[in-house]
Amino acid sequence: MLKYDAIIIGFGKAGKTLAGELGNRGWKVAMIEKDPKMYGGTCINIACIPTKVLVHDGLHNVPYSEAINRKDSVVEKLRKKNYKKLADHDNVVIYESAAKFISDKEVEIEIAGKKEVLTAEHIFINTGAQSNIPPLEGDIKSDKVYTSTTLIDRKELPEQLAIVGAGYIGLEYASMYQSYGSKVTVISPDEELIPQEDQEIRTEVKKVLEEKGIRFILGAKAEKIKEADHDKVTLTLSNEEQLDANAVLLATGRKPNVENLGLENTAIKLTEDGAIKVDEHLETTVGNVFALGDVKGGMQFTYISLDDYRIVVDYLFGNKEYSLKTRKNVPYSVFIDPPLSRVGLTAKEAKEKGYEIAEGKLAVASHPRAHVINDLRGLFKVVIDKRTNQILGASLFGPESPELINLVKLAMDLEAPYTYLRDQIYNHPVMSESFNNLFAIDK
Numbered sequence: 001m002l003k004y005d006a007i008i009i010g011f012g013k014a015g016k017t018l019a020g021e022l023g024n025r026g027w028k029v030a031m032i033e034k035d036p037k038m039y040g041g042t043c044i045n046i047a048c049i050p051t052k053v054l055v056h057d058g059l060h061n062v063p064y065s066e067a068i069n070r071k072d073s074v075v076e077k078l079r080k081k082n083y084k085k086l087a088d089h090d091n092v093v094i095y096e097s098a099a100k101f102i103s104d105k106e107v108e109i110e111i112a113g114k115k116e117v118l119t120a121e122h123i124f125i126n127t128g129a130q131s132n133i134p135p136l137e138g139d140i141k142s143d144k145v146y147t148s149t150t151l152i153d154r155k156e157l158p159e160q161l162a163i164v165g166a167g168y169i170g171l172e173y174a175s176m177y178q179s180y181g182s183k184v185t186v187i188s189p190d191e192e193l194i195p196q197e198d199q200e201i202r203t204e205v206k207k208v209l210e211e212k213g214i215r216f217i218l219g220a221k222a223e224k225i226k227e228a229d230h231d232k233v234t235l236t237l238s239n240e241e242q243l244d245a246n247a248v249l250l251a252t253g254r255k256p257n258v259e260n261l262g263l264e265n266t267a268i269k270l271t272e273d274g275a276i277k278v279d280e281h282l283e284t285t286v287g288n289v290f291a292l293g294d295v296k297g298g299m300q301f302t303y304i305s306l307d308d309y310r311i312v313v314d315y316l317f318g319n320k321e322y323s324l325k326t327r328k329n330v331p332y333s334v335f336i337d338p339p340l341s342r343v344g345l346t347a348k349e350a351k352e353k354g355y356e357i358a359e360g361k362l363a364v365a366s367h368p369r370a371h372v373i374n375d376l377r378g379l380f381k382v383v384i385d386k387r388t389n390q391i392l393g394a395s396l397f398g399p400e401s402p403e404l405i406n407l408v409k410l411a412m413d414l415e416a417p418y419t420y421l422r423d424q425i426y427n428h429p430v431m432s433e434s435f436n437n438l439f440a441i442d443k
């Protein structure tokens with residue numbers, strides 16, 4: 001049995017950052033990653049980075065096959081860099097194997113056909129999530145059926161792409177593949193697109209995506225897939241419509257990676273959603289075993305995984321004050337064209353929580369920067385608390401919103417009154433100066 005100070009399972013954002021930190025503090029660390037193509041984790045290999053390279057190149061008229069090649073080379077570079085950072089660390093040993101718990105503090109791995117048991121007082125689970133496969137009848141195993149991981153490895157642009165699911169992945173891929181010239185149809189059982197977003201914003205998003213040529217079939221389920229000919233499948237929907245496609249993307253959520261992890265051999269418990277159950281410091285139901293990132297459920301973002309690392313470091317070496325309970329506002333962006341960014345509450349959510357609110361609203365077209373960059377699409381909305389003057393939320397659908405939203409998040413975290421963003425001197429002509437008008441709210 002090999003003894004370490006810490007075992008980290010999964011080379012994701014939290015895991016790799018923690019491995020370096022613990023190693024720097026003199027801990028002997030075992031990092032276990034099952035897939036050599038995943039060194040550095042989901043984000044750099046199959047998710048955020050490759051998809052955003054493709055989003056970028058699609059908007060700059062790069063042909064699809066060239067963009068796929070560039071995406072591959074960016075990923076390769078980042079993967080090597082991530083691997084080297086830990087491989088060169090004197091206190092970190094990398095094992096290429098699937099990890100399986102055989103007891104609360106013992107993990108089995110297999111190297112070159114030989115089983116080995118590792119043990120440590122501290123174990124960190126950072127195994128991420130995987131695509132949900134919806135229960136479709138028929139030829140679900142067809143090579144024309146893809147997940148977000150496999151579609152971006154396809155070298156040839158699908159002429160017709162059908163996307164099942166209209167969440168973050170569904171919309172980002174719809175916008176991205178449409179920009180390369182695919183004819184895209186998005187199918188969702190929900191009657192409305194992105195129902196969690198502000199009503200006016202989601203109407204605007206749908207309008208802009210439809211104007212780009214994306215077709216939405218809402219309120220219908222994809223039920224059956226059938227191979228049609230050598231390069232096509234036919235999807236049958238619950239409304240009896242039939243749809244031909246060269247490729248079908250299943251984008252119906254991602255579930256925590258707990259399969260084959262041997263959790264049944266431990267006292268680690270799962271939530272009802274199948275995620276690893278943790279307390280506010282991310283400790284599981286076994287002392288000194290922690291779960292970080294997508295595998296512990298909740299919001300699935302790289303920066304949440306990084307922030308989980310901060311919580312654990314504060315718990316181990318700090319004053320234990322930073323936790324899921326003290327985490328502040330979390331912004332997010334959906335990288336459609338133009339992007340949608342959000343932080344905090346919508347007006348509806350704020351009213352439901354009992355706030356007396358006022359709203360600010362601005363069409364992107366009314367702002368000089370929009371004319372400079374020749375992109376007038378979109379709508380910005382903000383919600384404030386009438387009583388305290390604090391900002392409760394922002395929904396920014398328009399160019400440059402992924403950068404702008406962090407300004408609003410900062411003001412919210414600092415509990416600044418909305419007038420702070422309204423009366424700020426901004427440089428010109430930039431998008432953030434739109435806050436002079438967006439926050440000019442009539443109370």
Ligand SMILES: Cc1cc2nc3c(=O)[nH]c(=O)nc-3n(C[C@H](O)[C@H](O)[C@H](O)COP(=O)(O)OP(=O)(O)OC[C@H]3O[C@@H](n4cnc5c(N)ncnc54)[C@H](O)[C@@H]3O)c2cc1C
Nearest residue numbers: 010012013034038041042099127128293294300301302305
């Ligand atoms: C298409 C797509 C686009 C996305 N875009 C964005 C974006 O733009 N911005 C953003 O913030 N987030 C984005 N996300 C979400 C983001 O990628 C994830 O939230 C994040 O990568 C999760 O990181 P993690 O630390 O939980 O673990 P991961 O990075 O998922 O790492 C888990 C690792 O554990 C390994 N592993 C699993 N089981 C075992 C085992 N038993 N033994 C050993 N190793 C194991 C896996 O191989 C993997 O390398 C996107 C996701 C997808 C799918």
Ligand SMILES: NC(=O)c1ccc[n+]([C@@H]2O[C@H](COP(=O)([O-])OP(=O)(O)OC[C@H]3O[C@@H](n4cnc5c(N)ncnc54)[C@H](O)[C@@H]3O)[C@@H](O)[C@H]2O)c1
Nearest residue numbers: 134165166167168169170189251252253254300333334335
């Ligand atoms: N820009 C970003 O930060 C970014 C980009 C992509 C993904 N992500 C992360 O990845 C996660 C997963 O993304 P996602 O889009 O797969 O999940 P999601 O939860 O955002 O959306 C899933 C969609 O699939 C639909 N759905 C569920 N079951 C279905 C079925 N059987 N048939 C048809 N539709 C069905 C749901 O109604 C929902 O609209 C997100 O939660 C997000 O955190 C982030």
